[in-house]
Amino acid sequence: MQPRPPQQYSVRNTQTYYVTHDFDGSAHLTTTLAHAIADVSGLDVTKTGFTLYDHVDPDALDSLFTPKEDGTPRTNGMLTFTVRGHQVSVYSDGQIAIVPPRRGPARQQ
Known part of the structure; x- marks a missing residue:
């Protein structure tokens, strides 16, 4: 069985990009996160x-949100940091929200 791709969507008004990690899938949370950041940045994930x-300890991030050894999901957790x-923002339910850098108002000539 092939792994399911993460659910992705963006909210047009806020420019926030959302992806949901599948903890039952074969990929680590940080793999989903790396692909999401590459997608938002418009970069190839292998050439980012x-x-x-450079921004967060991936092993610690995976450990923080991966379900407990008995399979019980982690709840009410969230971590926010900046990448490029x-x-x-990574949430314990697997949701990842990425807000791109703000651009200043267009300059008038």
Whole structure:
């Protein structure tokens, strides 16, 4: 059976990009996160020029939100950090929200 791709969507008015990690799938949370950041940045995930280690400890992030050993999901957890100017929020239910850097108002000539 092939792994399911994460559910992705963006909210047009806020420019916030959302993806939901599947904890029952084969990928780690940080793999889903790396792909989401690459998607938002418009970069190939293998050629992004950064690693998550530059911004957060991926092993700690995976451990923080992966369900407990008995399969019980983690609840009410959230971590926010910045990657390449993007505000990244990871929630214990697997939702990831990425807000791109704000651009200043267009300059008039």
